[in-house]
Amino acid sequence: MSVKRENSNENVESSKRHQTIQAGNSDQVIAKLISLIPGKEQSIDLMGNAVVTVGRSRHCDVVLKEVDISTIHCQLYTIQVDLDRERRKLINIVDKSRNGTFINGNRLIKRDYLLKNGDRIVFGKSTSFLFKYTENSDEIEGNANSSNNDGVFKKPQMAASSSQTSLRKKLKPRPTSVFDKYLLERELGSGHYATVKEGINKKTGEVVAVKIFHPQQNDDQKKSNQFREETNILMRVHHPNIVKMLDSFVEPVSKSQIQKYLVLEKINDGELFDRIVKKVCLRQNETQALFKQILEGIKHLHSQNIIHRDIKPENILLNITRRQSPNEMQLGPWDQDEIDVQVKIADFGLAKFTGEIQFTNTLCGTPSYVAPEVLLKSDYSSKVDMWSAGVLLYVCLCGFPPFSDSLGPPSMREQILQGKFAFYSPYWDEIDDSVLHLISNLLVVNASERFSVVETMNHPWFRNADYETIPMEPERLQISQEKIPKTYSELSKI
Numbered sequence: 001m002s003v004k005r006e007n008s009n010e011n012v013e014s015s016k017r018h019q020t021i022q023a024g025n026s027d028q029v030i031a032k033l034i035s036l037i038p039g040k041e042q043s044i045d046l047m048g049n050a051v052v053t054v055g056r057s058r059h060c061d062v063v064l065k066e067v068d069i070s071t072i073h074c075q076l077y078t079i080q081v082d083l084d085r086e087r088r089k090l091i092n093i094v095d096k097s098r099n100g101t102f103i104n105g106n107r108l109i110k111r112d113y114l115l116k117n118g119d120r121i122v123f124g125k126s127t128s129f130l131f132k133y134t135e136n137s138d139e140i141e142g143n144a145n146s147s148n149n150d151g152v153f154k155k156p157q158m159a160a161s162s163s164q165t166s167l168r169k170k171l172k173p174r175p176t177s178v179f180d181k182y183l184l185e186r187e188l189g190s191g192h193y194a195t196v197k198e199g200i201n202k203k204t205g206e207v208v209a210v211k212i213f214h215p216q217q218n219d220d221q222k223k224s225n226q227f228r229e230e231t232n233i234l235m236r237v238h239h240p241n242i243v244k245m246l247d248s249f250v251e252p253v254s255k256s257q258i259q260k261y262l263v264l265e266k267i268n269d270g271e272l273f274d275r276i277v278k279k280v281c282l283r284q285n286e287t288q289a290l291f292k293q294i295l296e297g298i299k300h301l302h303s304q305n306i307i308h309r310d311i312k313p314e315n316i317l318l319n320i321t322r323r324q325s326p327n328e329m330q331l332g333p334w335d336q337d338e339i340d341v342q343v344k345i346a347d348f349g350l351a352k353f354t355g356e357i358q359f360t361n362t363l364c365g366t367p368s369y370v371a372p373e374v375l376l377k378s379d380y381s382s383k384v385d386m387w388s389a390g391v392l393l394y395v396c397l398c399g400f401p402p403f404s405d406s407l408g409p410p411s412m413r414e415q416i417l418q419g420k421f422a423f424y425s426p427y428w429d430e431i432d433d434s435v436l437h438l439i440s441n442l443l444v445v446n447a448s449e450r451f452s453v454v455e456t457m458n459h460p461w462f463r464n465a466d467y468e469t470i471p472m473e474p475e476r477l478q479i480s481q482e483k484i485p486k487t488y489s490e491l492s493k494i
């Protein structure tokens with residue numbers, strides 16, 4: 001390993017301003033440590049392919065003289081990660097210190113961390129650097145044209161010819177990272193598969209939601225590619241009742257793990273689930289107004305051959321326009337303080353990337369919204385969304401689910417497979433027959449006989465044309481109080 005020092009300041013061994021450290025035999029600068037401390041401004045170039053040591057010892061590659069710096073404070077390893085048929089060089093920092101190495105305010109404590117563009121590294125108490133990868137730090141191996149050109153990552157461009165560029169190695173710009181484009185801020189929520197944070201587009205200032213999936217093994221290139229291809233399709237979906245997908249990224253977090261990110265339109269007023277919990281159940285006219293929008297969203301997805309597969313109240317998000325003055329006119333049958341409520345369907349088309357559909361949702365013991373054919377793992381169509389919509393409609397109107405072990409025997413699974421459900425008295429007594437008719441045509445085991453989204457939208461319930469058009473008089477069943485499933489509202493208090 002050769003070490004070349006050209007610049008420094010009083011805290012770094014030599015006396016010039018700019019320091020270049022060459023570790024290994026690479027002819028490429030892959031990253032820079034930039035000191036922004038007034039009077040101590042300097043930039044340290046990190047060369048590829050080896051270990052760079054940082055510490056007080058004069059044998060270190062980067063010598064820092066502060067008293068709180070350990071003899072060997074940390075090591076920077078260049079590692080190569082294969083992602084999308086290209087090899088990326090990244091730097092892993094390993095803490096070895098007594099007083100700590102901090103990344104963006106978090107102490108590493110003898111741990112390692114894969115450095116990202118824009119990370120702020122503090123060695124000891126105050127020796128602070130900004131970390132940046134250089135633009136041309138990735139090598140394309142094999143056919144450059146085989147790299148993805150999906151618009152998520154910048155298209156490969158050949159670097160200007162230089163005497164140092166070998167014929168075998170071509171340089172391309174580093175793919176844009178989510179951290180290059182967005183500032184990640186407070187957490188908005190978390191689920192089984194991901195944490196969602198508020199993000200700010202650094203260029204436009206747009207406030208977005210960034211869904212950060214839990215890290216996964218980087219052992220299936222096909223899956224990563226599929227994720228990118230699918231999200232490209234989903235990014236083309238534009239509808240007022242569907243959460244807009246703005247960007248997607250797949251990034252390495254260590255040599256063997258990757259992390260997927262989705263940048264989404266930010267929705268401000270939480271989930272339909274919380275509205276049901278708060279109110280126990282929803283008024284009929286309110287449910288109608290929400291469902292008209294939910295169905296518009298589902299219709300759009302189905303028209304694009306996209307099946308949501310995970311319709312449930314946690315995935316129906318709301319944007320509420322609140323009343324500013326008493327004279328403002330309401331735009332629907334909303335609560336007193338609300339002018340309008342806009343429905344936004346979230347998490348569409350992604351179920352295949354999160355594995356098996358969940359059999360329970362947030363509250364332990366509450367039932368699944370999945371259709372019988374999904375439970376049986378047999379062929380399914382867009383009609384699975386209509387079954388889930390039927391469960392959701394039932395839950396909105398009475399506050400508890402149509403399928404539940406408490407209603408058994410048989411088990412909840414068997415109830416779903418047999419389509420065994422009922423409308424119980426007194427909970428359904430005051431609710432229009434026509435919506436009972438609609439639900440009965442959604443919770444149909446045979447998918448080909450189940451209502452489609454268009455049939456649902458054309459149902460008389462939405463036109464309040466009840467009596468003359470409904471052929472049946474649905475039955476309200478008497479049941480003992482103990483058998484009635486707990487409402488979401490009751491479950492949330494347990």
Ligand SMILES: Nc1ncnc2c1ncn2[C@@H]1O[C@H](COP(=O)(O)OP(=O)(O)OP(=O)(O)O)[C@@H](O)[C@H]1O
Nearest residue numbers: 188189190191192193194196209264265266267314
């Ligand atoms: N676009 C968004 N805008 C604002 N908040 C959001 C957005 N998307 C998700 N959230 C919030 O983040 C939380 C977790 O998101 P999400 O439910 O998508 O994660 P998940 O792991 O896929 O969930 P699940 O466990 O339901 O499958 C939710 O509480 C949701 O309210």
